[in-house]
Amino acid sequence: RQHHxxxxxxxxxxxxxxxxxxxxxxxxxxxxxxxxxxxxxxxxMALAAGATLxxxxxxxxxxxxxxxxxxxxxxxxxxxxxxxxxxxxxxTEVVDVADVELVASYADMLxxxxxxxxxxxxxxxxxxxxxxxxxxxxxxSTIEEWLMAAEYIAQRGNLDIVLCERGIRTFEKATRNTLxxxxxxVAHDLSHLPIVVDPSHSGGRRDLVVPLSRAAIxxxxxxxxxxxxxxxxxxxxxxxQALVDSDLRALATAVRQLAPLS
Ligand code: PEP
Numbered sequence: 001r002q003h004h005x006x007x008x009x010x011x012x013x014x015x016x017x018x019x020x021x022x023x024x025x026x027x028x029x030x031x032x033x034x035x036x037x038x039x040x041x042x043x044x045m046a047l048a049a050g051a052t053l054x055x056x057x058x059x060x061x062x063x064x065x066x067x068x069x070x071x072x073x074x075x076x077x078x079x080x081x082x083x084x085x086x087x088x089x090x091x092t093e094v095v096d097v098a099d100v101e102l103v104a105s106y107a108d109m110l111x112x113x114x115x116x117x118x119x120x121x122x123x124x125x126x127x128x129x130x131x132x133x134x135x136x137x138x139x140x141s142t143i144e145e146w147l148m149a150a151e152y153i154a155q156r157g158n159l160d161i162v163l164c165e166r167g168i169r170t171f172e173k174a175t176r177n178t179l180x181x182x183x184x185x186v187a188h189d190l191s192h193l194p195i196v197v198d199p200s201h202s203g204g205r206r207d208l209v210v211p212l213s214r215a216a217i218x219x220x221x222x223x224x225x226x227x228x229x230x231x232x233x234x235x236x237x238x239x240x241q242a243l244v245d246s247d248l249r250a251l252a253t254a255v256r257q258l259a260p261l262s
Contacts, residue, residue, distance in 0.1 A: 004192040010160045012132050013089025013108035017052045019162050019194045024259035025223030027091060027196065028248065029055035032068060032237035033075035036082070041230040043082045045245050049252040053109070054079070054088035055225055059095045060237060061115045068236040076106035083108075091134055091225070100125045107131065112149075114139045114166055114201075120152050127156025134225075136164045136198070143183055147191055163187055163195045164225060165216075167202025176204025176241070179212055184219040195220075200227040200241040209243060210254050217258040226251065 009020025019025045028046035033039050033056045043054050058075025060068060071078070079090045089108035094100055095116060103110060109132040116122050117138030126133050133153055137146045150161050165184055167177025179202035184195050199212030213224050229235045229242035243251060 001190055001192050006192065007188075008159065008192045008194060010132050010162050010194055012053060012091070015087065015089060017089055019196065019223055021194070021222060023222070024217065024255065025053065025196065026051040026252070026255060027053040027055050027223060027225040028228045028243075029088075029091075030057075030229055031200070031227045031235070031242060032057045032060050033071055033078050034068075034236050036078050038230060039078050039082050040085060042228045043086045043088055045228050045230065045248055047086050047088060048245075049248040050256070051088065053091055054082065054086070055091045055111075055227075056082075057093050057237070059093055059099065059103070061093070061095045061113055062237070073102060076103065080106050094122070094126065097122050097125045100129055104129045104131050109134055109162075111164075112136060117141055117149050118145065120149075123149055123152035124156055127153040127158045130158055132160035132162065133158065134162045134164050134196070136166045137168065137180075137183070139167070139169045139177060141168070143186055143190070146183075147187065150191070150193060161193050162222075163191070163193050164198055165195060165202075165221075166198040175202065175208065177202045179203065179215070181215050181219055184216065184221050188220060194222040196223040196225055197221045198225045200225070200238070200243075204238075204241050206232070206241055206243060206247060209241070209247065210251050213251060214254055214258060217255065224255070 028051040060070035197216035232242040
């Protein structure tokens with residue numbers, strides 16, 4: 001921040017969707033890409049609610065090795081097809097240095113997940129590839145460690161970084177993670193990078209997405225990233241936190257009351 005007094009805006013995709021101080025960006029889509037139909041339906045729901053970026057995981061770093069691990073390159077192809085159909089640029093996670101080029105060849109923005117937030121060789125690799133990066137906070141990272149992780153990307157010459165507060169590990173079990181809402185103004189004070197909040201992975205519960213999103217807006221977040229699924233009861237990943245159409249409309253209304261969507 002000392003070297004960069006003005007807040008940055010990061011532009012994503014060919015249509016240059018902004019994430020930054022002059023707008024509020026809604027990023028929505030399925031937690032995991034499962035089928036072309038499910039991904040397209042989720043994207044259409046997202047678009048109708050005012051989302052300007054599509055999220056979706058093709059490589060899923062799951063806590064259990066027996067859980068659905070994602071479709072890999074097939075998932076990336078589905079995301080690219082859905083982008084062609086809807087016009088929504090794609091944000092998707094990369095979990096391995098060996099896959100950075102592959103994922104970057106399909107994605108508009110690379111996501112570094114909480115489990116890889118201090119995988120320094122991966123951070124350097126996404127720094128080298130020259131595409132915007134969404135850096136999730138490590139579930140046990142301090143704010144300083146999170147910003148230092150961002151420095152690993154920036155040091156390679158890539159300043160198109162968006163920070164994502166997605167909740168941290170605490171003793172509290174009522175929510176999946178504890179959304180550290182104070183991290184948004186603290187990190188904004190220390191860094192010029194835009195910050196989005198993930199109310200889906202922090203709360204882990206559909207009913208918490210709207211209140212946590214309101215909190216995110218109130219503390220000055222530059223956007224939110226939310227999970228959406230046309231049939232959450234049969235979702236292969238994180239169904240309980242996925243929004244259905246009516247939830248998403250309620251979210252869009254709540255957001256519009258407080259922040260202008262980009
Ligand atoms: C995700 O956004 O798909 C995800 C797995 O998030 P996190 O890394 O925050 O758990």
